Amino acid sequence: MLRYVAKRMVLLIGIVFVISVGSFYLIHLLPGNPATVILGFGATPEAKAALYRQLGLAHPIYLQYFTWISNVVRGNLGTSFISQTSVASTIRSALPIDLEIILLSQILAFATAIPAAMRSAKRPDGPIDRLLGAGSFTLLSIPPFIIIVLMVLFISIKLGVPHTGPSSYVSFGTDPLGNLESLSLPSITLAIGSFVVYYRILRSDLISTLQEEFITMARSKGLSQRRIMWSHAFRPSSVALLGAAGVNIGGLLAAGFVVQYLLAIPGLGYTLITAINMSDFLLVQGIVLTVSVGVVVINFIFDFIINMVDPRISRE
Amino acid sequence: MSSFNHPSDNLEHSILEEYSIVERPEKKKKLGVLFWICVAWIGLNVIGAIFAAVLPLQNPLYENFSAINLGPSLHHLFGTDDLGRDIFARVTYGARVSIAVGTGAMVIGFGLGAPLGMLAAHRRGRFDAILTTVMYVFLAFPAIIATIAVLSFWTPRSLLKIILVIGLASVPLVYRVIRTATLNVATKDYIIAAKVQGATDRRILMKELLPNIAPVGISFLLIGVATVVTLEGALAFLGLSVNPPTPSWGNMINEARTVLASNPWLVLFPSAALCLFLLCLNFIGDRLRSHFDVTEVKL
């Protein structure tokens, strides 16, 4: 078990390393001199020279990388020349919002998908199953941005309430209820997509688990249906669910971006897109790095959890 | 020696397994009417997109300021937008972008990813190990972010660039899916038997492996197209799709946001077009998958 974790850690570090290289190199991929790129064409020669020194651009590339990575590890992602604030602090204030949205949406998604799937698996092809199946399939085909647009349309037409902007976001510390309300739209939207995935996967896995002989054996022990479903069927099936969750959540970070941008909620997504629009490359680089590493770490954590639930995997 | 119950057989199957020699009547999984309706709809979209220029449509770029934000009418089947352009024509032309991006990106993704995946799964050894590690590293990198980043910096944007970027970004995923599917088949005994018989790699690939992974591949392809089309929509919302005034479904929906209350038609029609297209694609892909998957439990 320990060996398994160690092996995965090594892999994790390797991937993070490659990502860091990629993020670092992003700036150098752009046409033109990195200094010009970062500062814009109107930069003064002094500013350029200062930047040169700061980024060590005169040095060979691997030395630059080294300087950069040692800064990064210390938490210094540079200072944006556009906003004059440290990239790290911008990210630090934006990240919790993303995390909260993800958390809320997943709570919603699991809380609805698990009972729904259990119910459907008990009576496959029954009326509830068919309804949920058709419904989830339809929802699957509606992209999140359309859901948002339609929701906003509905809300503004029916309720006449103007939709959110960055000023309407309230942090949890200030006003918990307001905070939840301001994040409700993106959370619900992301929850819908996650629900569909979790419901389908869990249902399918439950149904095939229920055909297994140990379920018949459990039946023959005289255990109640409820016990069989939750104690015996759920655990092996949850492996697939966790796998899907890992992939899904990893993707949610990125998928939430569009949603955030649409609702002008100041999470990483919104920040990234505005950064791109304003050509704030250092910020872009910082966000790309953070998000990529974040996704990889999340996947790693999920692998670990899966292994705890189903020890068969680590024994391979 | 009595029959062994495979864990994934349903109970009825496992009992009937005892009658394995009995001719079981063929329970053919019919594709169903709905399936063909979806195929027809996709076909309609494709034909509409390809032949848009010769169809009796209004000019999608023609701005008629005397006919702004009209609702659906005989003259303008879907109404007009805030620049007086005919929405029906724009939706039809918009299909071009979505379909082009969807198919183009998938062609690239599959064209590169699939052969590599099959080859790696078949050959194994060093080749497989190196290639797979590389691909998995790329996979770890969230593709959407890379796509956003690249597309936003690589100006000026064009349909070709979009197709290229999305296509390349999808290669690792295609690679992984095809490789896994091939591995499932390649380890089966009949492949080893073919190898022992001296069949060349090429022959094994074409005759044995390909037909077996084709079902998985095709349904993944369709789902991939759906995903890419969705991605194009999302990019449009970020202003990273084709430049206006070229209509694309994503563009149209995005532009409609500002006039949401005053002209809901501007949102509804392209949204409906997009969603229906995706729905049909997903449905076809799903049906095909369950039709070809003989081991799947009857649900």
Add this chain to the structure above:
Amino acid sequence: MSPDKLLVVKDLSTTFATAGGPLPAVGGVSFDLGQNETIGIVGESGSGKTVLSRTIMGLQPRTNVTVSGSAQIDGFEVVGASENEKRKIWGTEVAMIFQDPMTSLNPVMRIGKQIDESLRVRLGMSKADAKARAIELLELVGIPSPAERYSAFPGQLSGGMRQRVVIAIALACSPKLLMADEPTTGLDVTIQAQILNLLDELKERLKMSVILVTHDLGVVATRTSRIIVMYAGRIVETGSTRDVFYHHRMPYTRALLESSPKVSNHSHTRLVTIPGRPPNLLKLSDGCSFAPRCKFATDKCHLVRPELEPSVEPGHSFACWNPLPVNGEEPTS
């Protein structure tokens, strides 16, 4: 009400509704079983023995299956009972062990817990008591270091060990009847004897009746008092083990006996097989189901299905129009 027979099966039939029509997996089976008795149900693949075993237990699938007739376990009528009612006897009155111990154990649950479950849920034992009893049970079935193995996962045990655990689970609530469906088929030959001996020992100790369902005559030869031979869903011969082995009348029984290799055969003895294939249950003829493959089939055999008729020895009956002659000799081997 305490009937003297533990299990009474009367005219039990199980039919599956398939796309090709009704499939009569079990047709008109009747027999009974007393306390402390062990009988064997023998037949090839497709004979209906597994379906029979599950139907008697009440574990047949819920959809597309019709069961008619009666099966009473200690007075409780299984046929037609609701799931809730059946649950009352499952585990405590009657238990089942299955063929493949790898698939009949929950792979992600520790074996101790799988035994505990029955004890706590059905018998209401406390956690500590249940654990103690579980370890006792593990020891009873011959698992070494039971206290350590208690927290093992099924995948960490060998095939024979797993089957022992399955037996422990089945016996946890001291059922009166144990249904063993091919309990040793999936195991190594060397382990088979161990498990069967274990079952013998346990049934003596716990005063249990056992139904051994198998295709392997070697399994039932010395461990059962009576044998039921099944073919195409029906009983074709039944009687005491001795009678069925030495005084059988139905040609199928002979064919079955002849086709099992014996240690006493010379080397290079040709394996005898029964020509033909088991019948398609969807298209059963009106006559004897075995007729197409029978050496002694007459015209009548093809046209009319024989009913069970008694033979010379008490309790011995067979279903055949052209039976083998009554044989008074017993081979000396």
